Amino acid sequence: MSAPTAFRYDAEVDPGEVRHIRYEISETYMGDPVEIPVTVINGEHDGPTVFCTAAIHGDELNGVKVVQEVAARYSPERLHGTLVCLHVCNPPGYLAQQRYIPIYDLDLNRSFPGKPNANAAGRMAHAIYKTFIEPCDLGVDFHTSTRNRTTMYHVRAAMERPEVVRLARAFGSNLILSGDADSGSLRGAATGDGIPTITVEMGKAHRFQPALIERAIEGVDSVLAEYGLLPTGAVNWPGWTKVIDANTDKTWLRADTGGLVEMQYDQPLVHRGETICTITDHFKKREKVVTVPFTGLLVGVLQNPVAAPGHPLCHLVSVDDATVAEIEREIETGEFSEQAWV
Ligand SMILES: [Zn+2]
Structure with missing residues (x-):
């Protein structure tokens, strides 16, 4: 096994270090920075780099609580690898408690991987993707249903890819909807770039739903065990599993x-x-x-x-x-x- 290395963004998070970062991805009319809260936990031991993302849609809050708990859950002494927790990816939507980026009504989750000279959403996506997603080996993106609906707890994943199957199964959801992600979604961009990524859909917008949040935290635990970040952890297999083809x-x-x-x-x-x-x-x-x-x-x-x-x-x-x-x-x-x- 090779020696653990620093996680590099504008600065470095050394092995054994936890860093809470406010990272600028845009600015307001007033010239104030638009910053996303990020926690990087770089383990003392070598291993994969895993991201968890929430609130790409600003009103989908269950994942925000999951990422808050995940970011506080693991110490670098325990971790074999690095955990990158993006607590709120769409701060303007989050502040306005709405799905899209306000004023422009742009969907951040149709804007990945983004470009430096793109529209407002594409630039924000680019800053997030280049800095925090590209260095990762795999990731989990948390969503809920859109407002006025609720969704059963399930995973969405491109199950025709073996590397994605491993991740989707390890998360331990009963139900997996198999299919390619929408163009411009974080899951689609990252998976296409060889960074296996799943979306977790859980419950309603505008709420914390403790039973679902608890289950998703266990899902992250299970993924970290499967990929060796928690060598003593156990992979959590649910009672029944069903993979459904999203197209048919x-x-x-x-x-x-x-x-x-x-x-x-x-x-x-x-x-x-x-x-x-x-x-x-x-x-x-x-x-x-x-x-x-x-x-x-x-x-x-x-x-x-x-x-x-x-x-x-x-x-x-x-x-x-x-x-x-x-x-x-x-x-x-x-x-x-x-x-x-x-
Ligand atoms: Zn969403």
Whole structure:
């Protein structure tokens, strides 16, 4: 094994050192710096460099809490490698509590890897990517569903790549949606550059959801164990796992009528023919019942109770009979709903 080396940005974080950094990625009209909070923990022992990123979408807060806890969790004495924690990647969106970069309405997660002469989002992405992502060997990017929806805890990963399969499996999520990332996303840019990266989707925007946060912290633990950063750690395998092809095995159920939506399901495993929700008019004279077209998992669900024709109601993925049996067993024993769906 080679000797541990310093992590270099504008300065150096030596082996055995923890550094809390405010790193400038842009500036405001007022000429004030726009800075991202970053923690670098450089282990005393040699090993891979791993990034964790949160709040690329400024209102997605579960990951911010995960990264805060991860950054405080490991001492350099224990760590064989380096952990790079980017607490808030989109400070303007975070301050405004909104998804995109305010005023420009630009999506930072469609702007990676960015360029020095790009628009505002592309320049911010470039500063983040060049400085903190490129030096890494792998990474985990934390998201939630967009506002007015919630999402089941799951991983998104390019499962046709063996190096990504190892990472996605090690994180220990039950459900993995397999598919290429959107162009310009951090996951897509980094994975394309040979830095295996997964996205973790967890719960709702604008909230801390402790059960999901706890599970994601365990997921990071498990990844660090798998890649040798925590040699005495254990890789955490979940009870059941299902890899779903994001292109073929899922569908969005949409409203065909306008009205008030009342969800009827009580857990995310739904069977063909069951009622998911009803949509009624304001006079309660007309009721549309929306039923499940195939047995599967509700990965995403609308939380805004009003809908117009075409509005997405829920995101359903199909699962095979064996997985259904596994999930039903977990529901019976009480393991399932706690850990996957809040
Ligand atoms: Zn997001």
